[in-house]
Amino acid sequence: MSISLLTLDDLRDVERRQASVLESGTLMERAGQDIASRLERELPPKGRVTILCGTGNNGGDGFTAARCLKARGHDVICVLVGGDEPKAEDAKRAFAAWQAVGGKTVREPDSLGKADIVVDAMLGIGGDRPIRGEILDATIWYNVQNSLKVSIDVPTGLNAETGNWNGRIQGCRSDMTIALLSAHAGLFMNEGRDAAGHVCLSELDVSIPLPLQGLIDEADYGHILEPRPHFCHKGTWGTAAIVGGDDGKIGAAILASRAALRLGAGRVKTEFLASDAPAVDPGCPELMIAESPLDLASFSALVVGPGMGTGEKSVKRLLDAIHCEDTPLVLDADALTILAEKPELQEELLTRRAMTVLTPHPLEAAKLLRNKVEEVQSNRIFWARELALQTGAAIVLKGTGTVVSLRSGHAWVNPTGSAALATAGTGDVLSGMIGSFIAQGYDLTTAVLGAVWLHGAAAQCATMPVLADELSSRAATALGMLRRAKLRWAEAGSDPLSSVGTIALQPGQLAPAPVEMIGKVRH
Ligand SMILES: NC(=O)C1=CN([C@@H]2O[C@H](COP(=O)(O)OP(=O)(O)OC[C@H]3O[C@@H](n4cnc5c(N)ncnc54)[C@H](OP(=O)(O)O)[C@@H]3O)[C@@H](O)[C@H]2O)[C@@H](O)CC1
Ligand SMILES: Nc1ncnc2c1ncn2[C@@H]1O[C@H](COP(=O)(O)OP(=O)(O)O)[C@@H](O)[C@H]1O
Numbered sequence: 001m002s003i004s005l006l007t008l009d010d011l012r013d014v015e016r017r018q019a020s021v022l023e024s025g026t027l028m029e030r031a032g033q034d035i036a037s038r039l040e041r042e043l044p045p046k047g048r049v050t051i052l053c054g055t056g057n058n059g060g061d062g063f064t065a066a067r068c069l070k071a072r073g074h075d076v077i078c079v080l081v082g083g084d085e086p087k088a089e090d091a092k093r094a095f096a097a098w099q100a101v102g103g104k105t106v107r108e109p110d111s112l113g114k115a116d117i118v119v120d121a122m123l124g125i126g127g128d129r130p131i132r133g134e135i136l137d138a139t140i141w142y143n144v145q146n147s148l149k150v151s152i153d154v155p156t157g158l159n160a161e162t163g164n165w166n167g168r169i170q171g172c173r174s175d176m177t178i179a180l181l182s183a184h185a186g187l188f189m190n191e192g193r194d195a196a197g198h199v200c201l202s203e204l205d206v207s208i209p210l211p212l213q214g215l216i217d218e219a220d221y222g223h224i225l226e227p228r229p230h231f232c233h234k235g236t237w238g239t240a241a242i243v244g245g246d247d248g249k250i251g252a253a254i255l256a257s258r259a260a261l262r263l264g265a266g267r268v269k270t271e272f273l274a275s276d277a278p279a280v281d282p283g284c285p286e287l288m289i290a291e292s293p294l295d296l297a298s299f300s301a302l303v304v305g306p307g308m309g310t311g312e313k314s315v316k317r318l319l320d321a322i323h324c325e326d327t328p329l330v331l332d333a334d335a336l337t338i339l340a341e342k343p344e345l346q347e348e349l350l351t352r353r354a355m356t357v358l359t360p361h362p363l364e365a366a367k368l369l370r371n372k373v374e375e376v377q378s379n380r381i382f383w384a385r386e387l388a389l390q391t392g393a394a395i396v397l398k399g400t401g402t403v404v405s406l407r408s409g410h411a412w413v414n415p416t417g418s419a420a421l422a423t424a425g426t427g428d429v430l431s432g433m434i435g436s437f438i439a440q441g442y443d444l445t446t447a448v449l450g451a452v453w454l455h456g457a458a459a460q461c462a463t464m465p466v467l468a469d470e471l472s473s474r475a476a477t478a479l480g481m482l483r484r485a486k487l488r489w490a491e492a493g494s495d496p497l498s499s500v501g502t503i504a505l506q507p508g509q510l511a512p513a514p515v516e517m518i519g520k521v522r523h
């Protein structure tokens with residue numbers, strides 16, 4: 001969790017604490033300098049920049065960046081949006097300083113010529129209402145500019161914590177967002193991911209508290225990248241059982257089973273619930289297909305639910321699995337539907353000794369929480385935590401910006417993944433991958449965070465939907481390449497710029513960073 005995601009309350013606390021140790025305006029000055037330095041990398045000499053400034057401190061950052069860019073020889077115009085003058089104290093000072101250097105400010109952008117960069121500094125973390133009036137007009141203008149579009153801190157109109165548009169009114173859609181002090185969860189979730197574009201972070205040289213939530217990164221899943229020792233056999237890597245595949249849905253269990261095998265489980269046995277199940281998977285003869293019900297307690301990990309159906313037989317098998325109290329259990333798909341319909345089974349989850357992982361998509365989560373899907377999506381981290389408390393399980397709330405939450409309250413947002421995953425069966429693959437890593441003996445957080453991250457990373461470069469079965473092959477290939485790259489670096493000390501498949505890597509770094517650090521970096 002090396003990229004923290006501070007909540008708005010955390011940010012306001014940091015702000016208050018800094019106010020007592022730093023001269024007022026210090027953070028805004030640092031923000032303006034860092035923003036100007038980053039923008040300058042995208043500008044020609046004497047580049048043209050238009051900055052839309054709101055009346056709060058987000059606008060103050062805009063005026064400060066304008067002054068810094070002007071001092072570096074660029075042609076900058078500010079547009080004051082939403083009032084005749086800034087309201088916030090630091091912003092008033094930033095505006096005065098901009099005027100003092102002869103900076104030009106207008107009240108509406110329509111008559112301005114094309115700029116190389118347009119900057120949205122209208123609303124930041126203080127923007128908590130649907131946009132309207134002048135801000136909405138300026139947003140509409142911003143969104144049609146054929147220039148590089150950069151938001152400061154948060155795209156205007158976006159809720160920085162949840163990634164939803166305030167009041168569902170669409171705000172600024174940017175190519176880049178420069179977050180200040182800390183990254184915000186909303187930049188990686190729901191509509192926020194498209195609105196934010198490439199995320200940069202300036203920590204403003206401020207040390208921030210360790211929060212309970214962050215982005216999944218190498219520090220969390222690094223163990224799965226360790227090379228296997230030579231001295232091992234298939235038994236070393238565990239045996240996973242996949243239970244599912246009722247009539248008409250056999251494919252779901254096959255997808256999960258193949259994924260478990262490809263990602264490294266020593267053996268995988270599949271128990272179909274269908275009456276006419278095949279005796280062999282011709283596309284993957286390595287799978288062992290059970291001819292009679294499996295002794296579930298004898299496995300290293302159970303994955304129950306893909307294509308399982310919700311009939312009597314399925315309920316009984318789910319109960320059998322829950323009762324294997326010492327066997328790690330991943331519940332997906334139909335198993336979650338049964339759990340939602342039979343809350344008494346959720347009670348039984350709470351008393352299990354081994355780990356349980358639930359992998360709901362938003363609708364499944366809503367049913368388990370007895371809530372509406374819109375409500376779950378309106379605050380994904382909150383509801384993932386609630387579900388973890390309700391069930392005692394680790395929760396993988398899938399979707400754009402998958403959230404993983406533990407009962408302890410720790411939560412992670414996954415920065416990998418793309419719309420290429422929006423195709424049938426990719427969730428089955430994820431549950432198989434999680435089961436595989438658990439069967440291999442990785443601890444709960446490594447197994448879950450590693451699987452979620454890799455599942456997304458394997459689809460990230462795809463421009464078309466990835467067929468689910470192809471996804472697990474891609475994930476296995478990516479894992480192998482990452483392991484090799486890590487081995488090379490370990491042997492060579494440090495390596496020149498390297499490339500793993502389509503993922504471009506820097507020395508010492510095993511995956512593309514989800515956030516570009518700018519300004520003074522404290523690590
Ligand atoms: N945290 C830090 O330490 C640092 C923070 N910094 C910067 O400060 C930014 C936060 O500044 P901020 O608190 O002044 O809020 P901001 O986002 O400018 O909004 C201002 C005003 O907008 C208004 N408003 C809200 N919704 C609205 C709507 N829909 N339509 C119209 N108006 C609306 C609302 O007005 P009110 O409710 O008071 O009427 C509010 O007062 C932060 O994102 C970062 O850029 C950095 O300088 C460095 C360090
Ligand atoms: N637009 C998207 N961006 C990122 N990930 C996505 C997107 N759409 C779907 N996914 C991922 O694809 C998977 C779909 O799972 P699920 O809905 O259970 O599908 P299925 O039941 O067909 O297997 C989840 O891991 C989800 O996070």
Ligand SMILES: [K+]
Binds near residue numbers: 121
């Ligand atoms: K903004």
